[in-house]
Amino acid sequence: MDEFRMDRATTTPSARIALDLDRDEGRDNIPADSQTSLPRDEGRPPIYPLHNDQSDEPDNMGMLLQQYCSDHNVEVDFNPKAKVLNPNSGECLVCFLFWVACCPGVSGRTGLLPLSYAQCFYVLSSSMTATCFMMLPMNPVEVLKLSIQQDDDISSLTPASLIDKMRQLICDDATVPGILSTGMKSKKSNCQAIQGGPVDDVKDDVPPNVPKFDSARALIYKAIKPNVLFRTCDEDELSDFIDSFQPITHTKGIIVIREGDDADDGFYVLSKGSVSVCEQTEYKVTLSPGSGFGEIALLYSCPRTASIKAKEDCELWVMDRRAFRVILSRHKKKGLNMKLMQLEKVKIHDKLLSEILKPNEMQSVAMAAKFQLFNAQEIIVTQGEKGDAFYMILDGLVDVYIAQKNNGMPVVSLKEGAFFGEKALLSSDVQTATCVAQNNVKCLVLGREDFVRTLGDLEYLKNRNYKEMEDEVMGQG
Numbered sequence: 001m002d003e004f005r006m007d008r009a010t011t012t013p014s015a016r017i018a019l020d021l022d023r024d025e026g027r028d029n030i031p032a033d034s035q036t037s038l039p040r041d042e043g044r045p046p047i048y049p050l051h052n053d054q055s056d057e058p059d060n061m062g063m064l065l066q067q068y069c070s071d072h073n074v075e076v077d078f079n080p081k082a083k084v085l086n087p088n089s090g091e092c093l094v095c096f097l098f099w100v101a102c103c104p105g106v107s108g109r110t111g112l113l114p115l116s117y118a119q120c121f122y123v124l125s126s127s128m129t130a131t132c133f134m135m136l137p138m139n140p141v142e143v144l145k146l147s148i149q150q151d152d153d154i155s156s157l158t159p160a161s162l163i164d165k166m167r168q169l170i171c172d173d174a175t176v177p178g179i180l181s182t183g184m185k186s187k188k189s190n191c192q193a194i195q196g197g198p199v200d201d202v203k204d205d206v207p208p209n210v211p212k213f214d215s216a217r218a219l220i221y222k223a224i225k226p227n228v229l230f231r232t233c234d235e236d237e238l239s240d241f242i243d244s245f246q247p248i249t250h251t252k253g254i255i256v257i258r259e260g261d262d263a264d265d266g267f268y269v270l271s272k273g274s275v276s277v278c279e280q281t282e283y284k285v286t287l288s289p290g291s292g293f294g295e296i297a298l299l300y301s302c303p304r305t306a307s308i309k310a311k312e313d314c315e316l317w318v319m320d321r322r323a324f325r326v327i328l329s330r331h332k333k334k335g336l337n338m339k340l341m342q343l344e345k346v347k348i349h350d351k352l353l354s355e356i357l358k359p360n361e362m363q364s365v366a367m368a369a370k371f372q373l374f375n376a377q378e379i380i381v382t383q384g385e386k387g388d389a390f391y392m393i394l395d396g397l398v399d400v401y402i403a404q405k406n407n408g409m410p411v412v413s414l415k416e417g418a419f420f421g422e423k424a425l426l427s428s429d430v431q432t433a434t435c436v437a438q439n440n441v442k443c444l445v446l447g448r449e450d451f452v453r454t455l456g457d458l459e460y461l462k463n464r465n466y467k468e469m470e471d472e473v474m475g476q477g
């Protein structure tokens with residue numbers, strides 16, 4: 001490999017992060033000559049809409065990422081055509097590694113998926129995959145090395161920590177040979193948060209609601225519940241998905257899914273008959289009733305990765321792609337609103353969080369906060385340990401113990417609406433009490449790092465409010 005052909009990749013600063021490599025030439029083996037370079041740095045770079053077609057919220061994860069890049073002078077080209085190449089070919093100039101360690105079904109089978117930058121945002125802005133990603137411009141050898149490391153806690157990645165990871169790798173020539181490490185040159189004026197709406201809007205769509213017998217619902221439930229596509233869905237969401245499946249039949253010999261096709265159909269559950277799975281004409285496996293398939297293209301907006309052929313006359317249920325996106329988007333919005341409602345109740349010292357933060361900052365916090373479940377008797381925080389998160393109780397009871405107080409009995413039991421760990425947001429103090437789930441507890445959890453990185457220092461924000469009020473009064477005087 002000739003020094004990974006970094007010459008073209010580094011002719012412009014922004015090329016360090018994104019290259020416009022055209023995947024249409026083939027997924028795995030794209031000749032370098034066929035790759036076009038982007039017209040960058042001719043004044044203002046083009047602004048591309050985000051390919052976030054699951055949400056109609058302007059304030060999505062992708063936008064936060066862009067905003068963060070802009071605020072921290074990190075150059076990222078958001079060209080949705082920038083492509084990820086399969087690193088195994090060794091022919092890529094720069095790879096974006098999209099680490100799918102949290103999707104065992106996917107990573108186990110396909111390893112690193114070739115995804116476009118736009119597709120990265122698709123996954124990035126979707127809560128369903130627990131955001132397992134790293135996007136690294138790096139050489140294939142490093143990508144392969146990283147692909148076998150699966151021990152990072154990537155579920156807690158935020159735009160800020162993602163960029164930090166990128167920054168570390170980009171800036172460190174020693175760990176990423178072949179990557180030109182120039183200083184992070186500011187393009188602040190050029191990088192902007194983009195009002196990226198969905199490419200094809202689904203917000204007015206009404207997903208189908210097909211009545212089904214209980215047995216059919218049970219069959220679909222069993223098939224979708226363990227599938228990576230639905231791994232973060234709650235029961236309500238699963239039920240809405242089940243409603244939207246429609247019946248379809250295929251006769252023996254019909255190709256239900258063709259490898260390489262764009263997935264405009266959807267996700268299937270086989271209810272009668274059998275189908276065979278082939279990858280590049282090689283037979284892989286036969287699926288029987290109760291199996292679900294078609295998740296990969298839906299999840300990553302990539303072409304179908306295998307062909308599925310009816311081995312006999314088949315009855316199937318299919319959920320189309322648009323229905324999938326509408327339902328997902330609705331639930332995502334519902335989840336965000338629920339988080340916001342909880343956050344609005346939070347008081348830091350004597351002030352409501354909503355008085356300290358602006359509405360868009362509240363939104364950012366809500367997006368960074370995560371639901372977390374604790375089993376009965378589980379210790380949530382331990383007295384004396386360093387606090388790193390803030391917990392709001394949504395459901396259940398939490399007993400608070402303080403060493404040497406109350407003869408080992410809880411000093412208080414906190415219920416729904418209460419919160420603890422707020423000190424962690426204000427300083428790096430140790431926990432002043434031990435909090436234990438009395439029964440099954442559901443919390444909204446906000447990591448201090450997330451909070452501070454997304455919004456800056458809370459003390460500053462609190463003071464800022466007073467300062468703004470003072471300024472207003474002075475202005476009136």
Ligand SMILES: Nc1ncnc2c1ncn2[C@@H]1O[C@@H]2COP(=O)(O)O[C@H]2[C@H]1O
Pocket residue numbers: 109257263277279284285292293294295296297298303304305306307308
């Ligand atoms: N080796 C395999 N075993 C079982 N199912 C597979 C295998 N490879 C691909 N598939 C399924 O076949 C589907 C083809 O369309 P998708 O790529 O959307 O999603 C794919 C998976 O659901």
